[in-house]
Amino acid sequence: MFSNKKIYTYLVLLGMIFSLAACQPKAMRRLEKMEMFDVSAFEGFMPMEAGKAKKYRCKIDAYGQKISGILVVKKQERGTRMLMMTDFGLKVIDIIFRENGSYQINYLMKHLDYPMVRKAFALNLQMLLTPDRKADLDIYRNQEGILVHDRAQSLIYFLDKANKLQRVQRYHGNRKLLAEAKMQDEDWIFIQQYKPSIVIKLKSMDDVKR
DSSP states (O other): OHHHHHHHHHHHHHHHHHHHHTTGGGGGGTTTSSSSOOHHHHHHOOOOOOOOEEEEEEEEETTTTTEEEEEEEEEEEEEEEEEEEEEEEEEEEEEEEEESOEEEEEEEOOOGGGGHHHHHHHHHHTTTTTOOOOOOOEEOSSSSSEEEETTTTEEEEETTTTOOOEEEEEEEEEEEEEEEEEEEETTEEEETTTTTTTTEEEGGGOOOOO
């Protein structure tokens, strides 16, 4: 016969196992970790070279505001800077992303300048960058390819079998899906945040027809 103490210990251990499993994002449940994977084998939706800038046509639909303009992205010595201006020359956002995952917002348009909105914009745009190669990343494999989980940033990168990035998901507490970034119509980068809804669309200026 099992003693009450043994039964209690068993139930506690069982509860911990189920608790840990529940804390994983749904996409990774029942998947086994890979021991070896070269994280330099893939890039984010905005691969950057030091000292070089890229321009994107940007459209934002957030909190009742519809804004369009040009987003300039530049790799700097200590991070990546994103600066957006409207078609009329008004500054929308100026933000620097550090390689350690932190960010610094230097400016956000007055109509959007609220703490919750500032954080949302930063975390949504951060999904487009290549993750820190030195970060603590968990690697999984499924039928479609590879999943790279950045636990510190609560991000999952979905790669196909050729290690090409297909989409990025952002979670809250590794359980609730908050936002997703993916390629749409082949040349548009589409970001959708859920509750409250924020939509950001980006297209390389090289592809914009004049």
